[in-house]
Amino acid sequence: MAAPLPPTPTDKKSPENIPSAGRKTxxxxxxxxxxxxxxxxxxxxxLRMLIASVGVFVALIAMAALGIxxxxxxxxxxxxxxxxxxxxxxxxxxxxxxxxxxxxxxFGEERRSLMRIxxxxxxxxxxxxxxxxxxxxxxxxxxxxxxxxxxxxxxxGGGGGASTITQQVARNFFLTSNEPTFVQRASxxxxxxxxxxxxxERSLSKDQILxxxxxxxxxxxxxxxxxxxxxxxxxxxxxxITIAEAAMLAGLPKAPSAYNPVVNPKRAYARQQYILxxxxxxxxxTNAQYDTAQKEELDIKTDNTVFGVHAEYVAEMARQLVxxxxxxxxxxxxLNVFTTITKTDQDAAYLALRRGVMDYExxxxxxxxxxxxxxxxxxxxxxxxxxxxxxxxxxxxDDIFAAVVTAASPKQIDAVLATGEEIKIVGxxxxxxxxxxxxxxxxxxxxxxxxxxxxxxxxxxxxxTQLPDVESALVSTSPQDGAxxxxxxxxxxxxxxxxxxxxxxxxxxxxxxPFIYSSSLEKGLSPATIINDAPLTxxxxxxxxxQPKNYxxxxxGPISMRRALQKSINMVxxxxxxxxxxxxxxxxxxxxxxxxxxxPPYLTMALGAGAVTPLQMATAFSVFANGGYKVNPYLISKIxxxxxxxxxxxxxxxxxxxxxxxxxxxxxxxxxxMLRDVVRxxxxxxxxxxxxxxxxxxxxxxxxxxxxxxxxxxxxLVGIAWMGYDQPKSLGGRxxxxxxxxxIWINYMxxxxxxxxxxxxxxxxxxxxxxxxxxxxxFSPGNAAVRDLGLGGADGSAAPTEEKTSxxxxxxxx
Numbered sequence: 171m172a173a174p175l176p177p178t179p180t181d182k183k184s185p186e187n188i189p190s191a192g193r194k195t196x197x198x199x200x201x202x203x204x205x206x207x208x209x210x211x212x213x214x215x216x217l218r219m220l221i222a223s224v225g226v227f228v229a230l231i232a233m234a235a236l237g238i239x240x241x242x243x244x245x246x247x248x249x250x251x252x253x254x255x256x257x258x259x260x261x262x263x264x265x266x267x268x269x270x271x272x273x274x275x276x277f278g279e280e281r282r283s284l285m286r287i288x289x290x291x292x293x294x295x296x297x298x299x300x301x302x303x304x305x306x307x308x309x310x311x312x313x314x315x316x317x318x319x320x321x322x323x324x325x326x327g328g329g330g331g332a333s334t335i336t337q338q339v340a341r342n343f344f345l346t347s348n349e350p351t352f353v354q355r356a357s358x359x360x361x362x363x364x365x366x367x368x369x370x371e372r373s374l375s376k377d378q379i380l381x382x383x384x385x386x387x388x389x390x391x392x393x394x395x396x397x398x399x400x401x402x403x404x405x406x407x408x409x410x411i412t413i414a415e416a417a418m419l420a421g422l423p424k425a426p427s428a429y430n431p432v433v434n435p436k437r438a439y440a441r442q443q444y445i446l447x448x449x450x451x452x453x454x455x456t457n458a459q460y461d462t463a464q465k466e467e468l469d470i471k472t473d474n475t476v477f478g479v480h481a482e483y484v485a486e487m488a489r490q491l492v493x494x495x496x497x498x499x500x501x502x503x504x505l506n507v508f509t510t511i512t513k514t515d516q517d518a519a520y521l522a523l524r525r526g527v528m529d530y531e532x533x534x535x536x537x538x539x540x541x542x543x544x545x546x547x548x549x550x551x552x553x554x555x556x557x558x559x560x561x562x563x564x565x566x567x568d569d570i571f572a573a574v575v576t577a578a579s580p581k582q583i584d585a586v587l588a589t590g591e592e593i594k595i596v597g598x599x600x601x602x603x604x605x606x607x608x609x610x611x612x613x614x615x616x617x618x619x620x621x622x623x624x625x626x627x628x629x630x631x632x633x634x635t636q637l638p639d640v641e642s643a644l645v646s647t648s649p650q651d652g653a654x655x656x657x658x659x660x661x662x663x664x665x666x667x668x669x670x671x672x673x674x675x676x677x678x679x680x681x682x683x684p685f686i687y688s689s690s691l692e693k694g695l696s697p698a699t700i701i702n703d704a705p706l707t708x709x710x711x712x713x714x715x716x717q718p719k720n721y722x723x724x725x726x727g728p729i730s731m732r733r734a735l736q737k738s739i740n741m742v743x744x745x746x747x748x749x750x751x752x753x754x755x756x757x758x759x760x761x762x763x764x765x766x767x768x769x770p771p772y773l774t775m776a777l778g779a780g781a782v783t784p785l786q787m788a789t790a791f792s793v794f795a796n797g798g799y800k801v802n803p804y805l806i807s808k809i810x811x812x813x814x815x816x817x818x819x820x821x822x823x824x825x826x827x828x829x830x831x832x833x834x835x836x837x838x839x840x841x842x843x844m845l846r847d848v849v850r851x852x853x854x855x856x857x858x859x860x861x862x863x864x865x866x867x868x869x870x871x872x873x874x875x876x877x878x879x880x881x882x883x884x885x886x887l888v889g890i891a892w893m894g895y896d897q898p899k900s901l902g903g904r905x906x907x908x909x910x911x912x913x914i915w916i917n918y919m920x921x922x923x924x925x926x927x928x929x930x931x932x933x934x935x936x937x938x939x940x941x942x943x944x945x946x947x948x949f950s951p952g953n954a955a956v957r958d959l960g961l962g963g964a965d966g967s968a969a970p971t972e973e974k975t976s977x978x979x980x981x982x983x984x
Contacts, residue, residue, distance in 0.1 A: 262504025275485025504812030681870025702960030736852030
């Protein structure tokens, strides 16, 4: 009998091959089959979890690959071009600087200072990276771990984001909408923000991306970029900030309003402390630096004033000049305009003008409170709120503050400032308002509870004062090339933007006489010519009579022309102009830069009845100061672009170039000698308080004291001071140019000429000195063309009582 065949391998697990003893049949067999563990379940738990994780991971990779494929094929080609980044040209405002680099003005919607990455201090970069993206130099533009973390947080109702600096750049430049829901935000992030970040990283280096970010990001207070923010919040250049200040600035990008140290100092401080902690944890700062920065008290600029000098009129003039050339690019191109003014001169001019105006106000009495308010009955908070509302309409004017009077008597005023500080005014501080503190004071002007008054502090003491109604102007220029050294166009630019230096056409009065005298030197007169100071009567066509008078209605009789200018005698100026001829004089004064049409050809021109601006007067007196050359005033020395590349520069006319000569050098010398005597012995004598021998000038007071002037110079600097009301009215019966404008000029020159040596003039060729005076050689004493005027001399001059009709007279202004 043959042996049975061995079972095949495929049959090993078949039921037929299982021994009969182990075989189950029927229902029992089926039950056992159902309850028997599968091979998967027989695997160890750890192994099963590992396999599942690998499966999920592979699935995620596949999904990510599909997502990336979708983005690359569909979204990436539709992404915007990033030329605005590769050729980054942000909107940088127009900035105006003094000649010595002090910022005096800024114009533009965005306040921004462009800085290259190598110019940004390391501590500022580290502060930003610590809080915004500490792995910035490691990732490829997207922090995937951060995305997963933020996504899970949002799904669980939390908050947070994982945008890298590159993503923020992408969003700020190209994605302006803010999606309200998580799904919409996530969609925008994956479809646009992330692809844009990849594209940016492919086109720009890390340093370039960080540079764009640190210049473009909005940081509150209209500041864009950290350089601008450092100036606005701390009044510093970015290179000068401390670690604590850097951390404060680095906290702003997340929420410029919420973490603004001006608006929300507590929240800003808390975020600053967290950033310092992060910087320490990342090893960006040492423990010692961390401890010091934590305790540093920051000086936040709450008044938002970033300018280092009061030069508002200068800044506005420069803005207008630049706009005329660059139009709308003026405010976005990042132009830096360097003016010719210096901080020292401008500060001195500003303070001198304000002092002169306030001195005038003191002499002319207190007009009373600016306004009145009802102080409410209620809690302290209610009262303080009412004060805040009322004082908001009365902003501070430099060092002159508004205050609400809470109690008033002839011996003491109690008041509250806008800051909430309570002050007391006693003793000399009350003197200005004494007449309106008494019980007899008119109710509508009385200083009483609820009155809004102006106060000023001197040391620890407060005094009552008032804002002026009168206006003033001061300008100084270099007579060598016309560069404007200082310019103050009014008492306060914020109250009155009208620039009195360039826009106020006013009568120059006696300050105009030197130009009439100058014209006479060309007609044979000399400083020694004797002229009769006696009454004159002029009859014009139609029979109208004009009888001019001297100041004080006094007459000197025969007097030399030199002495007459010192004393500013009207009759002498009229006789000189009559001799010269009004038509000749009208044409002659145009050499100095005056407009002929604003000086009609009438004898009243001798008394300054025409119209000039202070800047014109500076140009005109420069001719005497520089030896006879006309130079044009200019304000802008150069303009550079955002990369400090020179865009344009001034080419000023120079004194010394004979092509610019407008009067004979002898004329300039003799007029200078006469104007120096005005200061030494005449109406400008107060200027001798400066203890200099090289000062020259002329006072000016118009009819009825409507305008007060002093026009003076030292050979290296011309200064013009003016005072008057915008709606012309008398400054006061006893007010003159020597009493009002000259003190302003003196106070300015005291600073401007400090350490400047005295300059003596050399007598030019063609001049003869005889008897202590100067003559043109062709008009020497022995050959004088005109020896006297108004004395009935051989030259045909009129006698003192003779009625004059030889020149037309127009009596509209006198």
